[in-house]
Amino acid sequence: MSEPILSFAHISDSHLHENPQFKGKRDWTSRATTEAVIQSINAHLAPLDFVLHTGDVGNDPLRKEHYHTLQKLIVGLTPPLHVLPGNHDHRIWLRETFYPQYTTPYYSFEVKGVQMVCLDSSLPYRHDGLIEDEQLAWLESICVSDNPLPLIVALHHHPFALGAEAMDSIRLVNGDSLHRILLKARHRLKCVLFGHIHERVMMMRDGIVYASTLSTWYQSRTWHGQAEFAKADVHQPGYSIITLTADGGVMMRAVPVNLTAIR
């Protein structure tokens, strides 16, 4: 039996709003479903080293103070939280609120001998994504380095087309460039984690696994040949538990969250 060396929860797309009653066109408020996810993570029976949020923490906040409100909500999480910007976030306000110790909206940190790289694929006032040249150069310096640590990379947008027109129109536009750089670290790259699509999809390309997690709010579904956005039949939010084991393997568990506890 190979022992876990690191275990964390991957959550995404909370779309928290300064108005706790905000639910858009959905059946539930993003506040209530995200609180249910937080409770589920806090009740997880194995120790978690941290929680990774792959963007859309907020839902187009109009003022920096809105992130303070959201931060207070997320403080209910027992493990430490790491976030990165999504297309519905304001990357400067997000960074100043959640990770002011960094000077850029993209950053890297180490936990238990694992290197985590959090990218910023957001573009101000746009829904599609891009990793800009300066950030790509920073990422490349990490990927070609002789650092032997296991590596996990996270970003908001899906890096490759899903075959679904509407969703693909808001994907990462330079996913192929990102992939070529990541290949340089393939020997130590454990997986790439993303959000944005509100659907559980795994993509495998050249031995690299790209895995999304569900939204903590509502779910979508895509299919090959799809034109418009479509909501999933099941609204249920969820998250993933990612575990790295001493033998170099990765395990991902999909955890569903029961909404019947929500009034």
Place this chain on the structure above:
Amino acid sequence: MKHINAQAFPIDFVLHTGDVGDDLAGIEQYRECQTVLKALRPPLYVIPGNHDQRDWLREVFYPHSPTPYYSFEHNGVQVVCLDTSIPNQPGGDVSEAQLAWLDEICASASEKPLIVALHHHLFPIGSPPMDAMTVKNGEAVHQILLKARARLKCALFGHLHERLTFIRDGVLYTTAPSTWFQLKTWHGQTGTFVMDEAALPGYNIVTLTADGFLNIRAVSVNPA
């Protein structure tokens, strides 16, 4: 089955990774299963699980194969269906004869995209009740699969009643949830099986694209 039949895009086939039946009394009961599963619009491929009787399953669902393990091709993709079942035991094993057969496939010069299917988990997941019934020689199977890494798109399994993925040496192993009830496991778990009351049945849509990509979409189904 209704959900799969209602999918908006074409599905080439349905793959069932075992425990088609639940400790059935005879081959006639497998014929009844087949009648139920005939409601599926796409063709169905099955493999034995620990709750199946592999000879009856084979005779009913794939009598053209002389062995409970087999391989087929669809749209230029090779799908290898393993038999990890051991009669009257919950755990799994891949027989020597089957390992040799698999090795021949994995060491061949074929460049066709390859998908491997099996029932049991090859590696322990940190849950004692579940890990008491892994594939005993899972590491040997993994080493053979590595020989085909260049064309191996993924390995699909079941058994756990939980959505769980392994990534090992660039190979993606992933489950589908049960079409019935779900369990939950965690590292350091003790005691017996734990039901996951929040989890719904579901399935995966596995798509290979012309550029060599693999996509796996998780679909949940609300029985209500």
